[in-house]
Amino acid sequence: MDLKALRQITYGLYVITSIKEGKFNGQIANTVFQVTSEPPAIAVSINKQNLTHSFIRDSRVYTVSVLSRDTPLRFIGNFGFKSGRDIDKFATLTYELGKNGAPIVMEHTLSYMEAEVVNEVDVGTHTVFIGNLVEAEILRTGEPMTYAYYHEVKRGTTPRAAPTTWRV
Numbered sequence: 001m002d003l004k005a006l007r008q009i010t011y012g013l014y015v016i017t018s019i020k021e022g023k024f025n026g027q028i029a030n031t032v033f034q035v036t037s038e039p040p041a042i043a044v045s046i047n048k049q050n051l052t053h054s055f056i057r058d059s060r061v062y063t064v065s066v067l068s069r070d071t072p073l074r075f076i077g078n079f080g081f082k083s084g085r086d087i088d089k090f091a092t093l094t095y096e097l098g099k100n101g102a103p104i105v106m107e108h109t110l111s112y113m114e115a116e117v118v119n120e121v122d123v124g125t126h127t128v129f130i131g132n133l134v135e136a137e138i139l140r141t142g143e144p145m146t147y148a149y150y151h152e153v154k155r156g157t158t159p160r161a162a163p164t165t166w167r168v
Contacts, residue, residue: 011147015065015079015105016044017095018055024090024103027052028080030147032064040133042115045126051084056129060117061100069143071108076150099135111138 017026031045044062046053056062067076078089095103098114105112115131 007148013067013071013076013145013147013150014044015067015109016046016052016056017063017065017103017105018052018059018061019102020055020058023055024095025051025055025084026079026089026103026105027084028076035130040136041118041130042113042133043128043130045123045128047126049125053127056117057120057127059101061102062115062117062129062131063098063100063102063104064113064115065105065109066111067145068108068110068140069145069149071145075108106139109139110142110144112136 011030012032014029014032015026016029016032017024027046027050029044029046033043035041035043042064044056044064046056052062078093082089090103094106096106098104098112100114100116102114104114112135113133114135115129115133117129117131119130121128121130
């Protein structure tokens with residue numbers, strides 16, 4: 001079996017954030033998708049070892065920021081290669097608090113969606129959190145960052161806790 005075929009599935013690149021006990025955390029993710037249109041719901045797939053996973057599980061809220069194609073690697077690295085256990089990822093970042101209490105990343109963001117978890121599915125190393133939208137807004141126009149563009153043009157690498165299909 002050639003698992004490289006999975007690389008043909010298209011993905012975006014997003015910052016997923018949440019809140020827990022008054023603290024914020026966020027991470028880069030490539031698996032976000034719309035589940036239903038009525039009520040509007042989205043899902044994110046988060047590695048169980050990531051700090052953001054425990055934040056979402058405990059608070060039952062998350063925010064998805066859609067990154068623009070011109071997002072610098074340094075910014076992506078802050079959310080993709082550093083742990084919130086070691087640093088405050090929001091210390092030098094522009095953000096606003098959303099209706100659900102989670103931070104909305106304002107830098108390099110084309111749009112955002114805020115969700116409240118209504119269900120979760122255990123899929124082994126990851127949990128798929130399904131959330132009804134409580135707010136969504138387009139902040140500016142531009143091309144969204146795709147996972148393929150990140151790898152092929154920006155020459156970015158894959159975080160250790162990414163879905164294993166991207167590490168083949």
